[in-house]
Amino acid sequence: xxxxxDIKKYYRVGETVTKALDGVSVAFRKQEFVAILGxxxxxxxxxxxxxxxxxxxDSGDMVxxxxxxxxxxxxxxxxYRNNSIGFVFQSYNLIGHLGILENVxxxxxxxxxxxxxxxxxxxxxxxxxxxxxxxxxxxxxLSGGQMQRVAIARALANxxxxxxxxxxxxxxxxxxxxxIMELIRELSGEKLVIMVTHNPELAKQYxxxxxxxxxxxxxxxxxxxxxxxxxxxxxLKRTKMSFWTALNLSFNNIRTKKGRTFLTAFxxxxxxxxxxxxxxxxxxxxxxxxxTQTKTLAxxxxxxxxxxxxxxAASAEQxxxxxxxxxxxxxxxxxxxxxxxxxKTNKITTKYxxxxxxxxxxxxxxxxxxxxxxxxxxRKVDGxxxxxxxxxxxxxxxxxxxxxxxxxxxSSSFPEQLDQTKENFLKKNYRLLSGSYPTAAxxxxxxxxxxxTININALKxxxxxxxxxxxxxxxxxxxxxxxxxxxDDYYTALPTGNYIxxxxxxxxxxxxxxxxxxxxxxxxxxxNSNMDLLSTGVAYSDKLAxxxxxxxxxxxxxxxxKATDVNVMTNQKMDATTKQTFLATLGGSSMPYSLMIYPxxxxxxxxxxxxxxxxxxxxxKTNKITxxxLAGTVTNLTGGLMDAITYVLVAFAAISLITSMIMIGILTxxxxxxxxxxxxxxxxxxxxSKDVTRVFDAETFILGVSSGLLGILIAELLTFxxxxxxxxxxxxxxxxxxxxxxxxxxxxxxxxxxxxxxxIPARMAAKKxxxxxxxxx
Numbered sequence: 001x002x003x004x005x006d007i008k009k010y011y012r013v014g015e016t017v018t019k020a021l022d023g024v025s026v027a028f029r030k031q032e033f034v035a036i037l038g039x040x041x042x043x044x045x046x047x048x049x050x051x052x053x054x055x056x057x058d059s060g061d062m063v064x065x066x067x068x069x070x071x072x073x074x075x076x077x078x079x080y081r082n083n084s085i086g087f088v089f090q091s092y093n094l095i096g097h098l099g100i101l102e103n104v105x106x107x108x109x110x111x112x113x114x115x116x117x118x119x120x121x122x123x124x125x126x127x128x129x130x131x132x133x134x135x136x137x138x139x140x141x142l143s144g145g146q147m148q149r150v151a152i153a154r155a156l157a158n159x160x161x162x163x164x165x166x167x168x169x170x171x172x173x174x175x176x177x178x179x180i181m182e183l184i185r186e187l188s189g190e191k192l193v194i195m196v197t198h199n200p201e202l203a204k205q206y207x208x209x210x211x212x213x214x215x216x217x218x219x220x221x222x223x224x225x226x227x228x229x230x231x232x233x234x235x236l237k238r239t240k241m242s243f244w245t246a247l248n249l250s251f252n253n254i255r256t257k258k259g260r261t262f263l264t265a266f267x268x269x270x271x272x273x274x275x276x277x278x279x280x281x282x283x284x285x286x287x288x289x290x291x292t293q294t295k296t297l298a299x300x301x302x303x304x305x306x307x308x309x310x311x312x313a314a315s316a317e318q319x320x321x322x323x324x325x326x327x328x329x330x331x332x333x334x335x336x337x338x339x340x341x342x343x344k345t346n347k348i349t350t351k352y353x354x355x356x357x358x359x360x361x362x363x364x365x366x367x368x369x370x371x372x373x374x375x376x377x378x379r380k381v382d383g384x385x386x387x388x389x390x391x392x393x394x395x396x397x398x399x400x401x402x403x404x405x406x407x408x409x410x411s412s413s414f415p416e417q418l419d420q421t422k423e424n425f426l427k428k429n430y431r432l433l434s435g436s437y438p439t440a441a442x443x444x445x446x447x448x449x450x451x452x453t454i455n456i457n458a459l460k461x462x463x464x465x466x467x468x469x470x471x472x473x474x475x476x477x478x479x480x481x482x483x484x485x486x487x488d489d490y491y492t493a494l495p496t497g498n499y500i501x502x503x504x505x506x507x508x509x510x511x512x513x514x515x516x517x518x519x520x521x522x523x524x525x526x527x528n529s530n531m532d533l534l535s536t537g538v539a540y541s542d543k544l545a546x547x548x549x550x551x552x553x554x555x556x557x558x559x560x561x562k563a564t565d566v567n568v569m570t571n572q573k574m575d576a577t578t579k580q581t582f583l584a585t586l587g588g589s590s591m592p593y594s595l596m597i598y599p600x601x602x603x604x605x606x607x608x609x610x611x612x613x614x615x616x617x618x619x620x621k622t623n624k625i626t627x628x629x630l631a632g633t634v635t636n637l638t639g640g641l642m643d644a645i646t647y648v649l650v651a652f653a654a655i656s657l658i659t660s661m662i663m664i665g666i667l668t669x670x671x672x673x674x675x676x677x678x679x680x681x682x683x684x685x686x687x688x689s690k691d692v693t694r695v696f697d698a699e700t701f702i703l704g705v706s707s708g709l710l711g712i713l714i715a716e717l718l719t720f721x722x723x724x725x726x727x728x729x730x731x732x733x734x735x736x737x738x739x740x741x742x743x744x745x746x747x748x749x750x751x752x753x754x755x756x757x758x759x760i761p762a763r764m765a766a767k768k769x770x771x772x773x774x775x776x777x
Contacts, residue, residue, distance in 0.1 A: 002062075003026070004050075007059075009216075024060075027227035028194065033188035034195070035206070035209070036048070037210060066234060088155050088184075092144075094147055094151065099137065100134065108122070109245050144176065161192060165194070168184065168195065169199075182206075241694055264664075267660065271655075273711045276738055300631045301599075303595070303596055303630070304356075304625060305595075306591070309628070364597050366417060367418065369416070372581060372585045373552075377484055378483045390458075391537075413540055429529040429532055435478035435520050435521030439520075445539050447537060462480070483515070486552060493556060513551070515547060605631070669761035672762070679692055680774035682695070704753065712738070
């Protein structure tokens, strides 16, 4: 079944050539016990390794069951060793961190035998060699003879065709040697057994055939065999070690070195601990910043005004000016200021207003409007009609109050909701203290501070006689009625064409065209609200402002003012902008002075900005609408600063990760040196080079995951004292919080880096010569 044809194997060291095998030709029967005798260095072990596929010949051919091995690839030799060869070594070569069952199963694992079948065959093999009572022991719990029996069981378990024994009794006492030789002779009745030995008496007593070997040649063969030509009957079954098997081998090895493994994992985890703490603090501080920004900057919406500042133009102008040389000479140069050059008039049209209203409510459900329309307000106080305002500004005389009534200074309108099915803006953000939330456009609300205080001027301008510190019951405020008078009744035309407010306010109070306003309720911002946008004082809806415009836009004073560039009240000359502003205060313009878009959250703000930018695509510079995003400017500043700090700290912490990577490489290299014989055993059992690499990659994988998890655990534990310290120093609660996603990423990074660090030593292990590895101590 096995034939060697003129096999030569030479070793060259410099100019010295050693002929280990010098033209060896020999054939073996399918079932016989062959003993190869010879002095040390005669080449008999090289011959055994050649037959076992651990070493390859330089020339000649080896034929197994009619199959020439000349064209064998490394993977073919691996499969050949796994399927056809069983090794029994003088030093047993058992893997110490595996139980004897696992040692016997290993060869079958490589050949893909199922778990149940593998365990059954391993137990049968161990029982056959007389180890029924020792199935669950480790090799270090057995005697020398018992360990050799395990080695024989391992060789038999995969049912090989050839059993190769290298000095199988060399380390045993006489009595145990006899037992082992009897067992081997019994096996030769089923298989080809080739044994290398120095003991001629042992060979003559047990072997069927003795081949004497010296100087790389066969000197005598007691029972030669002539192999007849036969067809190729040899079949190769590829070997493969799963990553799970590699993990199991590596885990068992690591488990035997618990102390070293823990210290290595801890040292490797220092980088993960550092980065974990940095990320926890960075994320926590950023969260604190975001919360502060959300509460503070929610009041700074995306603003679109008729008069806007083009920040890009301002920046470009500033850069241009800084490049210019400093002034020289004795002359003064007149220039338009940079701010003035950056001013831009937005052409807000009805079409644009409708475009803004079409924003997805999921991104921004609230839009506020600033209108300059004045309110001609009257209230009956103790039976006397007085001019009042919704202003919180100080007014020392009736003239100032009248002007405040005209301009509406200090008043506040609450945003308009795009999606009316969602919770009402006021109900969501403001608590009702008394009365009811507004339902009609003419319903007003009085907004107070968190401590129920209000600017005294807001009450005085409403006609309430009150002193500093004095309290007024909600009941006295709720239900207060105010008359809003139209322009045609409020303003009187003079013969000169000018207009003045009507001084007989009592006659105006009960006019049929008046709008009857009422304070419906008193409200206060909720403690958890991020959208407490209203100023303290009287607040009203934009619907009311639009009703006032509808009431006054065709009034006589508005028509008169549209016809001239001179102020019809003061006779002062006005430019176009001033005229437009004054017309707006009279209710002559339906266009709001500005729009305030309130994104639902900071994340949605970017989507809103993209929506607004979409309007500007393809339009000329003059037709583009410029907006102001003050909150975004501040957010980018603080967010970028925090990111920069995080990147720097992570970079420093990453140095320890690189150190860990190098440490893992050193540890893996040390493990390779320690497990050299195990590498040889795996190769002898048919493991491929990539399988050996996989074993050590699996070991670094376990170390990487362990160090990553340990680092995350320690980093998480460190957040508790860090949070306690920060709370005592800054009153900030739970700042350091490690994001689970970031923790998972750190474990993955740790695993990848450690595997990279250990892969080079793993590849070194795979390249080790199997025969040399088996001789390692």
